[in-house]
Amino acid sequence: ENTHHAMWEKLNMDLEAHDGLLEVLGKFYGDIYLSQENRLKGAEYLDFVLSEVHGLRIREIQDAKAEGRKVVGSFCVFVPEEITLAADAVHVGLCAGAEAGSELAEQLVPRNTCALIKSFIGFKLAKLCPYIESTDMIVGETTCDGKKKAYEAFNEIAPTYVMEVPQTKSEAARELWKAEVVRYMMEVEKLTGRTITAEKLKQGIKILNNRRRALQRLTSLRAASPAPISGRDALLINQISFYDDPIRFTAKINELCDELEARIKTGEGVAPAGTPRLLLSGCPMAVPNWKLPYVVESSGAVIVGEESCIGTRNSRDLVDESGETLEEMIDAIADRYMKIDCACFTPNHERLDHITALARDLKADGVIHYSLLFCQPYTHESLKVDKTLQAEGIPMLSIETDYSMEDVEQLKTRIEAFVETL
Template structure:
């Protein structure tokens, strides 16, 4: 039986890095992205390789704080620190960056990051509720399409975009299938394993191979519902929904499971927030991309009722016992929205825990005590 841990993912990452080196030697460009709002289908349709660059490491933060305020969120500081310190192999491989105007901290950090690489900022509307916002966002995607064509020397055709839409829809579908394995009475994956099994493993190329790897893993994992030892190991563990900021650093995820819970669903970026809706494969591909990506219920959007609706659906479908919201210290968008999330969760009768932390290990003992008390309440 395969163990789906960092060692498992490391082997896949090594394969992906080798494939990327081969593609770069043949002339492919690597495009770094920083947010779920950037349509990777457009990048891939230009023959380039997308790679996500949001970081979860603590060690580059002191370097970043030479340029950025200390009370800025750890995700922004870590990502920037890796870039200026040349300590991230993924950033080192990039030829250009595409970023999104989401929170204020990221927007201003991107101005500095543009000194390290050519950076093109997608001006994201702050609401998805109006026709004007959708029209504006479509214009931004048309603008970035022209930029990608100029940077790569490739004409991006509608057929090329549709091909990538179909491929990324297959990736979304298999990732969503992994999450759905936890809707039954016995969850078949821990949060740690979900995070590992569904990872694209860095550079996003040869996705057919990655989809096949995830499919094979899920085929093996599905057999767990016949394994009495496995069933006994998860029976009775409180089923947790982890929501809030991206789990770029896994401190809270690991604590929840080390203390006896099991994270059966994650709503954050890379989780159910971004994999549940497929891009339509018929019609104008750019319009379809614009509509799908602008519908992502991120806290930077206002109003953001779609996130509350999604949380209620997850609570129902995944048999949730308690909700934990993660806010990286300094992330005002998610911190302010947490009030509405708490109201929403408590209206269902479920316990809610709001964790505000950073990437350091300084508060691990305190967090462990709070999480243990929360899980005891669920038991």
């Protein structure tokens, strides 16, 4: 019997269904990750964290709870984690990237809802996610219509605090957002019974900026040719950043970057120089959604960047660290988050500039735009991204898909054809 069974049982999980999920996941991970050649030594950390993502990490979180710390779960990079950390709470991402439970989800949301939403609802209904079951507070947000309405339904099975994210970048929108940051801070103080001081908030800002700096370092090292790390491993690093302790994660990723630097010096890579280099752009790929990177990297290309919230959109901007008072720091946090170029905003020109610049910086030969089926914001923007990249002479392929494996062969055919033209 699995050593974590008693813990999962306490969390009221469906042990049988969960064992089944872990088995499928283990096999999937073996095929997609462990089969890679020339992998980094630092990938041992990734393998370990992933193999224990529902085990040891949950145990740590339970230990933190036993010490009186609270756990906050969120679904969007708009929720300011600095504030959570400043109240000594643990912050985890709850987005899910597997089909398990999706049919159950259709009791609460319409069929034509994106796979990401169906997945987190399905995981809750099927009692498969130890993170959701460990949270003391779940935070939703008003981004796309799909999520906004899903939180209303989700609230009936799991109380959800919702942050109002504005839809434009106007001055009034920024004021609204700042008020929401303050309201979140008060809610976290109420939850934890702790007062957020300037000193604590400064610490939270520093910890998360350091995590972003490590991820920025990884991004810039991927400009090297031959590509020193696979897109799959880089995606996994970004995915793990939402679960692991931020200080440990930062240290491990910096070690991994040291190894990458050494590799780059000796000209070593995961694919020969001259392998077509692709940038992925679009919807976030929540763990264990590795389908597209796997198909791409089995089609004669290598992925050199991810323009998504589980990618550069979450690491590109730092919070200004010069603030000393609580007020200054809250302003700095509000400003930093207002820079997020999510497709839910209108207009959202910055994203087009960011994609072009990233493709150039990473020396990408082409871009694959990825939208989840039924995702209005990103499907719309794929047309604009295509136009922009065309004008810049950068080829783009637009993919719309979900979490099922049914279209893998078809995707492979399209991606291979695209790669041939590069």
